[in-house]
Amino acid sequence: MENWTFFMAFVRKEFYHIFRDKMSMLILLVMPVLMLVLFGYALNTEVKNSKLAVYDPSQDEATRAIVEKLQVNNYFVLSRMLKSPEEVDKAFKSGEVAMVVVFSEHFYESLAHGGKAQIQLIADGTDPNTANTITTYASTIVNNYQQELLKTGAIPYQIQPELKLLYNPSMTAAYNFVPGVMGMIILLICAMMTSVSIAREKENGTMEVLLVSPMKPIYVILSKAVPYFFLSIVNLVTILCMSVFVMGVPVAGSLFWLIALSLLYIFVSLALGLLISSVVNTQMAAMLISAMGLMMPVMLLSGMLFPVENMPIALRALSDIVPARWYIMAVRKIMIKGLSVGSILTELAVLGTMLIVLITVSLRNFKIRLE
């Protein structure tokens, strides 16, 4: 009972620390929301507005029609017409165009007289995804034009595919990226907050004062995590509201399990912060590890942007130890696919194990007596 009173007093002290620094608190509450909206909209693999240059020595009705057709939808924007083939290289080197369309000479004539006319699509291969997508789009558009031109009626022996896009019929990029951004924000913010605040006490020397109190050291440390847990819950609620009401990403599955999963993930992230703070002595080191050290693996190895299945086998193993990877996978299942909790048992078990390991290691690591 007495312990409990002590504990609550410690927790209250932590809250004072947070409320006193209005600026930091404001940053902590506003930053996640801004990040979700910024990145949720800005991260987009859907290719749009690619800049196009055209080299057209024929200048006839067919080439003009094709160039016009390329610009009808918003895949391409005509950036300029090239006057000579030598300009192709220059256009690429200044980074102004993503693709150059080169027509053969006497294009319409050869086409009209039953011969062959050539189009070369030269794409900038330095961005493979865009290059691949825009050449595919452009050749489809050319093919469509050709079919119109030939006015072929009903083709016999036709196999027609009926296409169904599951879970995300409009192929909105936010459906894929919002769970990823959630995973990144929660992990980074939680780990940063706890590790920096404990490191600060160490740096200021006030940690010693806390440790000589009659409280067990474990409770001293846990009491530091409690206020940040509440702060994280506020963040979770705002993030979820933003993704549903602003980003238009609905919660297709059970909201209860989504929240339960997120709470578990918050615990894991706070525990990760505890672990970091147990090995460092300065705020600077805590920040460098928790922000820079975690930011890159979380961005690149969690499957947030780049699909895990594309990675080489060694990196896939490495991504298995990134908590964000499991959380993002589970959120995509519950929130986007709308599956039941039965489908995320593996993810829950992995996150649970991580939590236990992190807490055990960080408590063992914590030096109760400072030198």
Next chain:
Amino acid sequence: MAIRYLIEKEFKQFGRNPFLSKFVFIFPLIMLSILPLAANFEVKDLNLSVIDNNHTSYSSRLIQKIAASRYFHLTDVSANYRQAMKSIEQDKADIILEIPANFEKDLVREKFARVMISANAVNGMKGGLGSAYLAGILAEYNAEIRQELLPSSVSSTQAGVEVTKLFRYNPLLEYKYMMVPAIMVMLLTMICGFLPAFNIVSEKEAGTIEQMNVTPVSKFSLILSKLIPYWVIGFIVLNICFGVAWLIYDLWPKGSLLTIYLFASVFVLAFSGLGLIISNYARTLQQAMFMVFFIVITFIFLSGLYTPVDNMPQWARYISDISPLKYFVRVMRLVYLKGSSTVDLIQPFLALCGFATVFNVWAVLSYRKSQ
């Protein structure tokens, strides 16, 4: 020549922090050797689940043709749609092809048959491209069948446009070539953005800034003495990156190293200046950390480092215009992969110079020697 001693002081302070001095060398080394391999948007090796209700030579020929293509892996042959959906839910399959029971009969007698394609579109790009690939193979198969079934006189009207695709600078569309220069920029940004941001404010917290303020040193030389060490560190990091890129990825700039040095020196100057501005405004180290974290992560995501700027909504493109990263990422890719020279890159050069001037003038002006 007070500035010489000030710079000497900064270097000594830096060297005395054992964590920091090791971090600066080891961090880029590890990150650049691992992370570019993880960054891959390529859509390939899609797992296909087939429901063959037809069981004729026509349907099995189609399945064989798909399995032989380089895009698809035939993971399972499901008995019905429900079972196939299970594979999709568990992420064992990415796409379902359902061949109806009367496929052969429809095709041969009615001259028109349908197949159903259902793709997991949580990742919209993967779902969209995957089903486009599958439709492409289907069309090829369709053409083969048509040629077999139709009398040869009808099917020989194959005149038309020949489209060839060329991928300049990266013919095999390898992702790592796109990512290596970009990740270098990210590392440089983090080190030259985070460290200066902590510098002045940690002197504020330690109280040593007061001692600086009572000296006759001018604001200008004080800021300059803080900038130059990060400039040197930036160059060291950059050279480590060149080495790693050459050793591991066999990648050496196609353009001149001097061009990269020129741009890097302006970029580092600009970004360190930004860090110092934050350091000037923040009252505590914690505030500085959160602010710089938010700014750096926003700039990284909106710079076109991961997803092209052209794909973003207009307002996000405006924000990316004020990010020095956008220009430097573009320059690094152009010089590294296309061998562009400074003449091609006048516009980003002017932009970066503009940032460097504005940020550093701001840093000097916002520094207060007295409260």
